[in-house]
Amino acid sequence: MAIPRSTQRDETYYAPGFGTYGKNVCADAALEYSALLDRAFSQLKTGGDKGERFVIPQAEIMYDGRNTVIRNLKEISERLRRDPSHVMNYLSREFGCQGVLDGPRGVLKSKVAADQVNGKVKNYTMKFVMCLECKRPDTHIDRVGRVHMLICESCGAQRPVPQLRSKEA
């Protein structure tokens, strides 16, 4: 007589010293995937010897009363080849506060720690700049019908990107 499926427990397959094989296969796959991610990230983070590799720009932060001033917002945007207002909209949305451009600077109407800002700049870069296929930042955003597509100029890959609702962009 067959054992009803519901009484079969997963642990049966992972008997100590024997059945762990099944587990390791999963672990290997997970490791492999995380290694891929790690590599993608390390390629992003480390500035290569020849200066070819792309480095996510760091925000220079200062505080003006209760405001957080990103002194180099324009420079960051230029490095990412995105409109400063697009970057600013993303940040203000993420931090749930108003954000305005002030010449080369971006001002968030709230006090935000520098590493939080930099975390968001990194997220922005991953979301709106990096090609996930070839890990290059040589991309632009194009409107295709009603969808905004991130188009890679290096390998031609395309993916839709979320739209930022805003008055300025």
Ligand SMILES: [Zn+2]
């Ligand atoms: Zn690409």
